Structure formats: C-alpha cells, structure tokens
Amino acid sequence: MSPPLSPVRTRNAAATRTAILEAARRRFAHEGYDQTGLRDIAGDAGVDAALISRYFGGKDELFAEVLACSPNIAEFLEGDREGFGERVAQVLAVEPMREEKFELFLIMLRSVSSPKAAETIRIHSQQAFFQPLQDWLGDKDAAVRARLLSCVMMGATMNRMIHEDFLLDDQQRRELCAGLARTLDHYVSGEI
Amino acid sequence: MSPPLSPVRTRNAAATRTAILEAARRRFAHEGYDQTGLRDIAGDAGVDAALISRYFGGKDELFAEVLACSPNIAEFLEGDREGFGERVAQVLAVEPMREEKFELFLIMLRSVSSPKAAETIRIHSQQAFFQPLQDWLGDKDAAVRARLLSCVMMGATMNRMIHEDFLLDDQQRRELCAGLARTLDHYVSGEI
C-alpha cells in the first residue's frame, strides 16, 4: 500500500519495529484484524513477513501492541467541558475518516468480531477509553453516562463505516454533527 | 452447535434449505461473516457442506439470503410513536442478546469488516433499515434523524458486543435504558 519507510537505512531494529507498527495500525484500522495478513503488513512496511513474528511474537501480540500505542480518548478530554460534544462530533461526522484520531475507533470496531482480538479490545477499551471517560465525568452516574457517550461515539463511527456519508450532503452532515454534539453534551452535563 | 433439525425426514430439499438458512443466521450473528465457515454452518444444520454451495451458490449469496429473510426494523415501527424509544431501548439494553430481534443488528455489525459482506450489508441496511425508518419519521429532517437514531441503536449494540454488560448492575442497566429511550424519543419527536 505504501513504499518502504526508510529504504536508505536498513538493518535498524528500532526503525523496523516502528515501520511494522505503523503499517499494522493502518491495516488494522482499514481492514480489521481478520482481513489483515502478516504479509500485507510486511509489504507495507517494506519488511520480510518473518520479522513480524520475530519482533512481536505473533499476530495477537502485534495487535495488542498497536492498540497500546495508539492515541486514546485523552485527547478529547483536554480543553473545556462545554466544547466536548462539538470537538468529538466534528471528528465523528465531518472530518475525513483518514484522520489519526479516528483510527483507534476503527481498529476496535473492525476487529471485535475476531475472537482473538476481542479480549484484547475489551481490556484496552476499558483501560484507555472507558475508565478515563468515567473519571473525567466524575459524578455518581459516571459509569452509565460514559456508556451512553460511547454508544453515540461508536454508533456514529459504525454508521460511517457502513455507508460512508452515502446519501448525505454537506448541509445534512452539519445537522448530523450538531445533533451528535448536542446529545453528547447532554450526557456530559449529566442530563440523562 | 445444535443437533440436526429433522433427523427423521432426510431428503427434503425445502427443509434442508431452511435448516441451512437458520444455522447460517445464528452463526453469522454470533461469529460474523469471516469467522463462520461453511463447515460450521453445515455441521449445525446436520447437512453436508457441499450442499450449501449447491443450494445457494456460495458463501456470499448465502449471506445475502440470510440478511434478506431476517426480521428488520419494521417490528419496532409498529405501535405508538411515543413508545418507540422505550421499545427499542429495552431490546438494546435489557433484554438478553439471544433475542431474535437482535440478530439482524449483530449480523451486520459483526460482518462489516469483511469486504465481501460489506457491500451486501450496505445495500440491505439501506433497504430494510434506513429507508423504512426515514419514511416512518416522515418530516423534512428525516434523513438526518434516521441517521442519529441508527447511531444510538448501533452504538448500543456495539457497546454490548464489546463488554457484555460487564461492570454494569441491574440498576445501572435500567438507567442506561432510560437514557437511550430518552435520546431516541428526542430524535423521533424532531428535537435534534
């Protein structure tokens, strides 16, 4: 899919590891765990496929590593509370899906169906998504509100995965974004 | 997974077809398109795997047939408008996931990652989910509101797929249900 990252300097373990990790992240985000082959990743990274098993142990471990080093929800929690809904909704509904901020979502949602990835995803989504969100909300109903927030966020992503803005013009997309933002802010402010 | 449906009366084309279709529906809902093998389905249906290709042409066609004959959104659209949120939220958050009403969602969400299934899903979700919902809403913003509704519905399903009511007690589940119902009804009544 993409050319080798550093054709000039081969035989550099750190660079190779990084290249594999990045290629894997893109692949997992675009095709999901099952559809991504070790050879695909290796090809993108410009690396022999055998190296992946050597560096990471196996596909599962590579997947876990990718999840661990991907940007999580924290980014959205920075900034003022009132702007949360708008910030998130922008990413969910208007910004291009290629955006990095999106990738963790895509990786998780595209790979849940695979049993080997499912457990890893559950643990990671709890640690790097749910718990921070819940802590950020702070109040007593935090667990339920975090769940509600994630319903909307995941649902929006899912929806976009299925029909990519199919049949929705710019105006409608803005309305969709506004609706999402409003609902998210409702949950944040505690009005379940 | 389950014993043959009719061991007494073999050599019945219609029964065999139905058995395959039902086994496939269960499998696709529980494991998704990729993780489901023709041999798994055949085993559940108590049928030789070769028959599937013979009856349906291939895995893709079988999948399309399963989607086509699964119960769709229409069931939820019956009844009064005010009760919509509650009806749906009940299924999404409190009723057991084994429910048949759930299966179409699960099939779609667990199989989007597979390219072969994705196109079929897109078409079918448009025909059997989106369009009816949009028509039912009726107003001008119907397209956007339908999208918002499906965000919440799919998101709730997705959430449940990832951590099955993990860490949520009965009281919290009721709150979650109430929150979902409220949001859904907001969208139905036009308050985006």
Place this chain on the structure above:
DNA sequence: GAGCCATGTCATCAGTTGGTGACTTCTAGG
C-alpha cells in the same frame, strides 16, 4: 582485521478455507 551477535532473507510447513465434480442413494411417476 577477526569474530560474533543482531538483523534480515528464504523456503517451507501444517492447518484451514471456499469450492467443485464424480459418485451413490433415495423417491416419484409410469
């Protein structure tokens, strides 16, 4: 410069998958 270990390459394995065609067996219609 020699030696050694980390790094990278290659061929290959075993398992699984969807799919196909030749074969057997049952049943309906004459």
Place this chain on the structure above:
DNA sequence: CCTAGAAGTCACCAACTGATGACATGGCTC
C-alpha cells in the same frame, strides 16, 4: 417393478494463513 432425476455423500483441489527454522550478511567490539 423400473427407471430417471432429485437429493445427498465423498474425496479432493487450489489458495491462503500464521508460523518456524535454517541460512546469509551486515556492523559493532575488541
């Protein structure tokens, strides 16, 4: 009762997957 065709069975293929171990080679240390 007998035959024709439907229904079901079986063996097998080609493609792909993740993974492994033997081998080649580069680059650092002494």
